Amino acid sequence: MLSARSQASFLMDMILGEQRLLSEINLSSVTKNLSTSDRARSQRLLLNALRSLERADALLLPLLKKRPNLKIFNILRLATVEIMDNGDAHGIVNEYVSIVGMQKRLQNYKGLVNAVLRKVAASEQSTWNNMKIPQLPKWLRRMLLKSYGSSIVEKIEKQHLERPPVDITLKNRALLKYFCNELKGTEIFKHSLRLKNAGQLSKLPGFNEGAWWVQDLSASIPVLLVEEIKGKSALDLCAAPGGKTMQMAAAGARVTAVDISEMRSAKLKENLTRTSLEAKIVISDLFEIKNFFDVIILDAPCSATGTIRRHPDLPYAKSGVGLNKLFSMQYKMLQHAVSLMKPNSQLIYCTCSLLPQEGEHQVHKLLSNFRELRVDKYLPKDLVFLxxxxTHEGGLRLLPNHFAETGGTDGFYIAKLVKV
Structure with a gap:
């Protein structure tokens, strides 16, 4: 019988064995035999284990004569993190031993899994708590050390270990207080709600009615930098899954949302339908767009290194190969976005990346090549503290350790550009 734990084990094998991103796995197909609550639980178990993988290995390896095959090792890792996260050790050990027993090729490992996990369960909690903070992959850590220094990088790594809250954006900001009460959330930046233990999102008040959508705090900021958006033509490039499209539509803009992926565009359409918001969806390469717009948002494809706190699978599926090609593509996209600007247009460029090469450097290069552009440093009164x-060229640089006291935020770069 398929369970949340066996599903978490299967997904971990795909991520660590095949270097697959969780977002690239067809979860609807993979988890079709699980209830909605068990799907959410399996992902929660998986993500928690990936955050603490380095710690789990440090605890497990001294208990093993030799490193077992990946499937068994992943089962041990998942169980170890769950046990050390104050789970019911007896139930956890029994179920994972049963999971091993259900697979013919793994049955011989039942005794090993049982013995090792019982030793894990007998371990002191303080041993786990005092273990070294897991580090970022070497390729990424090296780049970040050069950009930010060891103190900042260590703070980022510490934040990555924490289970992140869920941020939501309301369709009607006037209902912020109401939903703060209903969802037992915390108002943050006077426009978002932060939920510490959200549970199954689709069962929360307001979800089915389309009153809100999930959107990390950092990702909600770019649209807020646009002045007087109501009634204006707005273009959201690389729009799916549609957080910024919905923000602009809710603010009264006439939105065209462009994305090259049919699958991601379907998710965007689903989100618009649920929230009863309108936007014209165009499935296209953004370079095919030729019209002019009052407002242009380009959240460019990037390394996504700013989202590791929410997507701890990313360091295991990406190696840093092909970054220069990515940087080049981002700049071409930015150049094309500039070509769609009218004299009074506002262009917001942003990436969910920690790398200055995908943010600050791109805007600096653009300003050097387009003398008619300048960075507009406008901040609404609720965000002046930002x-x-x-940054030196005029953008905003957010890091995961910023606002750590309330749960941190995604790493993000944002710059607003206008014509002189």
Whole structure:
């Protein structure tokens, strides 16, 4: 019988064995025999284990004569993290031993799994708590050390170990207080709600009615930098799954949402339908777009290194190969976005990346090549404190350790560009 734990084990094998991103796995097909609540639980178990993988290995390896095959090792890792996260050790051990027993090729490992996990369960909690904070992959850590220094990088790594809250954006900001109460959330930046233990999102008040959508705090900021958006033509490039499209539509803009992926565009359409918001969806390469717009948002494809706190699978599926090609493509996209600007247009460029090469460097290069452009440093009154994160060329640089006292945020770069 398929369970949340056996599903978590299967997904971990795909991520660590095949270097697959969780977002690239067809979860609807893979988890079709699980209930909605068990699907959510399996992902929660998986992500928690990936965050603490380095710690799990440090605890397990001294208990093993030799490293077992990947399937068994992943089962041990998942169980170890769950046990050390104050889970019911007896139930956890029994179920994972049963999972091993159900697979013919793994049955001979039942005794090993049982013995090792019982030793894990007998381990002191303080041993686990005092273990070294897991580090970022070497390729990424090296780049970040050069950009930010060891102190900042260590703070980022510490934040990555924490289970992140869920941020939501409301369709009607006037209902912020109401949903703060209904969802037992915390108001943050006077426009988002932060939920510490959200549970199954689709069962929360307001979800089915389309009153809100999930959107990390950092990702909600770019649209808020647009002045007087109501009634204006707005273009959201690389729009899916549609957080910024919905923000602009809810603010009264006439939105065209462009994405090259049919699958991702279907998710965008689903989100618009649920929230009863309107936007014209165009499934196309953004370079095919030729019209002019008052507002242009380009959340460019990037390394996504700013989202590791929410997507801890990313370091195991990406190696840093092909970054220069990615940087080049981002700049071409940015150049094309500039070509769609009218004299009074506002262009927001952003990436969910920690790498200055995908943010600050791109805007610096653009300003050098397009003398008619300048960075507009406008901040709405509720966000004036973000001036602290202003970068040399005029953008905003947010890091996961910022606002750590309330749960941190995704790493993000944002710059607003206008014509002189």
């Amino acid at each position: 001036e602290e994160y202003r």
